Amino acid sequence: MIQSTLALGVEAVGFAAFDAGIKGAFGYPGTPSTEGFEAVEQLILEARDGRAAQWAANEKVAYDLGLGMSYAGFRSLVTMKHVGLNVAMDAYANSALTGVRGGLVLLVADDPGMHSSQNEQDSRRLAEFAWLPCLEPSTVQECYDLTHRAFELSEALQVPVMLRIVTRLAHCRAALQRKEPLAPAALGLVPEASVQDWVLIPANARRRxxxxxxxQPRLMAEATPLNRLVPGPARRGVALAGMGRAYFGQLLHENPALAELPRLEIAAYPVDPALEEAFLAQVDEVVVFEEDYPVLEERLGLRGTARVRGRLDGALPRTGELAPRLLKAALGLAASAGKAAVSLDLPVRAPRFCDGCGHVDAYGALRDALASVGAPGTRVFGDIGCYTLAAQEPMAAVHAVVEMGASISMAVGAALAGQTPSVAVIGDSTFGHSGLPALLTAADSGVNVTVVILDNRVVGMTGQQPSQALDQVERMARGMGVAADQLQVLLPVPKQHDANVAALATALRHPGLSVVVFRRECIQSIRRGVLKDHDRQERERCTTEACS
Structure with a gap:
């Protein structure tokens, strides 16, 4: 039976993974990938059939969880955003050598235009880097259909398969036709004869x-049916991938004459060079529409004599998202008749902290504490999370934000260069994600570093998922070598401001490592009751056990 529903593109991937019979889904929250995990998580919770859905401490852990499930013979889905794949890259690239048992599909959501990211890197490059296949849908239905195909390819080729989508598709909602769900099927553990394939000592790794x-030839052969060459009489053609295919389809509906342009449509990688050469033989000029790096553009530029246009020659902007208007401009199409360009001179409204957010009180205390110890101009190293909003005016309380977990390491580096006091601000989820190794180094360094951990008990920026470090931050810090007398837990509320300033000042004056934890649940989490059941169970446990 086929079910019809409305879904976001990223949700369609989650629905497809469930319907394809996965045993488990794993991920770390990151816009625009988060809803993919949440969609399959909800189905798994409702099914109650022994499947697992688990947020992980970081993307590498999530990938390892999926790889372990694959080793045991079951299908798994792993979700993350593009910068998250940097964190999982070691596991991802090495899994290309081990291969897989149960199908393993990696959903990577890229963010062209950097709506909520530090960069706009293109994950297709990392699929190519690891010698692994990548599927790239252009519609919500394709998100679903290509996810099913990705699991089939993964098991047929015995390699992980990347499914790459971008923000505009991830958050596009459309009608979706779902198939009858499959139950998880067990393939059994990796056979004894193949066990050494998973042991990547040099001798085995070279062989693998x-x-x-x-x-690679088989990977290319399996990808080729998903790509197509559409002939046309014109000598100018277009090469289309991902959202380029979607947007050109819109233009084709508005301008039927575009059907005369030969088209190379790409939905899967690696791309067969013969297909590219056959396309280029039909044209004198080709315009490439892809999101985000000039991957196809560079490939086509190396083949044939046709002039290749796109991001590299200025036909399209080098950065940012594709849009139908950019395709029109590159193709020399006039604006739609009767539709005048609209220009709205609207004031910029930057995102801000939620009303009642505890981070505001924490930053206020930090500002006043730095002033009280005579260091009001101290540069503060920040991290990735909603607390990064403090970098903006009028607060301007954070002066460096690079990547997950970097604040502590950078503060240690600055302290080793002579900055004192040196201050790092990091969230509880980011601390569990990648701050722990940095804190271990901070404890070993012996320099004056104050680490401020903003513990709102959830992954606030991406939808208030419960933090992996929930109510464990101070125990984790102690385990990394922080002395008990240099670890304080404070409540960031206005009536505690003076006490919090005094506590922070003490920490800032300490010549070694000190950690200050500001703990107060995210205001949005409280409103949604995210931790209500957890806290109730904890209270019940504490009635029968000694709780500190």
């Missing part, structure tokens, strides 16, 4: 790398 390279 040769094997991976030998698979």
């Amino acid at each position: 790398y040769v094997n991976l390279l030998a698979k």
